Amino acid sequence: MSKSDPAVTVQFHHQRIPIEAGESVLEALLRAHHAVPNSCRAGLCQSCLLQSDESWLQQSDSVRLASQQGLSEQQVRAHQFLSCCCFPDTDIKAEFPDPNTGWLAEVVGRQLLSPRVLELRLNVSGKWKPGQHVLLWKNQRTARLYSIASHRERDGVLVLHIARHAEGEVSRWIHDQLQIGDQLRLSPANGHCVYEAEDASKPLLLVAIGTGLAAVLGVLKEALAQNHQGPISVYFAAAHPDEVYLCEELQQLAQQHSNLQVCVVSGATEQSSDAQQTEVLAFGDLLDAVRLNQKSLRGNRVYLCGAASAVAALQKLCFFAGAGRLDIITEAFP
Ligand SMILES: Cc1cc2nc3c(=O)[nH]c(=O)nc-3n(C[C@H](O)[C@H](O)[C@H](O)COP(=O)(O)OP(=O)(O)OC[C@H]3O[C@@H](n4cnc5c(N)ncnc54)[C@H](O)[C@@H]3O)c2cc1C
Ligand code: FES
Known part of the structure; x- marks a missing residue:
């Protein structure tokens, strides 16, 4: 990521604000007391999304690529960008996107x-x-x-x-x-965390942490609806019993499909009623459970969805277990 030239400015709400060396557009706006929403400051959550105009195209390719990662084609066409990842190399105009x-x-x-x-x-x-x-x-x-x-x-x-x-x-x-x-x-739907029909015979590994289960369930049901032939392993981890949900539905799917295995990993000291029918391990055992049961992930398509820290650790584990970098799809929450 390139650092900003100290002479570069951001024009926001008719005010021209200098961007200091090493500052992102978000940091410059916050320093000038503009209440720009933000959360992860790492390009994950999109809460710092801003919109520029045609002048956006004057930014270098590297600036545009770094600050539009993960945005939809429609957002890119509208010159929207993530202000926490934007270190412009020339003056920039910015405003809140029109919801x-x-x-x-x-x-x-x-x-x-x-x-x-x-x-x-x-x-x-x-x-x-x-x-x-x-x-x-x-x-x-x-x-x-x-x-x-x-x-x-x-x-x-x-x-x-x-x-x-x-x-x-x-x-x-x-x-x-x-x-x-x-x-x-x-916003219109976006993202690459989707089932691909060409993967029909590949082993699938789906790991959900907390409400990462929404994306995992979406992919899983689509794979089953498209009659996926390869084995499917689902791991669902929750840090707290209050976040354990839909276990019964997962178990029912596993009973209906012989190629599907489900493992719930929960930090529940007291099990939630939803988790009673499932194998429940300690939350910290998620990595061990995946490591033990998925010794080789060569040729697997892997989906990792949920808290960014857990997703990062799992991503590393899966890569070292043989999954190709491009075969690991992540949805990391801040
Ligand atoms: C690709 C993607 C997909 C996602 N999918 C889902 C999903 O399916 N389901 C889901 O539930 N979430 C999902 N998220 C997360 C979601 O976008 C939000 O980040 C989440 O709902 C928290 O938003 P919030 O406004 O409630 O919390 P925020 O206000 O953004 O706060 C975030 C966290 O910081 C804490 N916090 C807030 N203010 C302070 C403070 N002053 N000091 C200390 N801590 C503070 C809050 O307790 C909270 O835990 C997804 C995120 C991404 C990036
Ligand atoms: S604050 Fe910029 S993407 Fe999260």
Whole structure:
């Protein structure tokens, strides 16, 4: 990532702010007391998303690549970028993206899957693939990414699994305030965490940590619907019993499909009722469980979804167990 020239400025809300050496656009705006939403500051969560204009094309390829990683084609065409990863090499104009350009969604269902995880069902007219994610806007300024657990034709609605964070701005709002009939804005679906039909005979390894299960379930159900022939191993880990959910559904799928094995790894000191029918190990044993049971991952397609720290450790493990770098697909939450 290149460091910014000290002479470079960012124009935001009619104010021209110098970007100091080594500062990102986000850091310069925060220093100038602009309330730009941010969370991971590592290009993962997209909460610092801003939009430029045609002048964006004057930035070098490396600047544009570094700050548009993981964005959809539509976002790239609209000159949107992640301000935490943007170290411009020439003056830049920036503003908040217009949330009104995305999809309009209506809440048509909500139910707790566990004390901490809410299933949100949304009516949306856009197209998506199970396992992709959408940016869900709380208001004009604040949005978070959530993975899609459902299939457009099979399920009819877009299904999200949302974990409630005690101090979390958006997840608390969704859990505590969003009601059936409410309307909200989503970005169009994006992301590469999807089942590929050409993988039909490959072994699949799917690992979900917490609500990483939304994406994993999306990919898993799509693989089963497309009659996947290779063996499928699913690991579901949760740090807390309140985050253990849908274990019964996973076990039922395993009973119906002889090529599917499910292992739930939970830090539950007291098991949640949902976890009672499953093999439950300590949370810290996730890596050991994968290491022991998946000795060689050569030729596997691997999906790792959930907390970034766990995903990073698993990614390393899977790579050293023989999985190709391009065969490891990750959805890392900040
Ligand atoms: C690709 C992708 C897919 C995702 N999919 C899902 C999904 O399917 N389901 C899901 O539940 N999440 C998912 N996430 C995570 C989600 O986008 C949000 O990060 C999450 O819901 C938290 O947002 P929030 O606004 O509630 O919390 P934030 O307000 O962003 O806070 C994040 C965390 O920081 C803590 N925190 C907040 N303020 C402070 C403070 N001042 N001091 C200390 N700690 C603080 C909060 O307790 C919380 O734990 C995904 C993320 C990515 C990148
Ligand atoms: S704060 Fe920039 S992507 Fe998370």
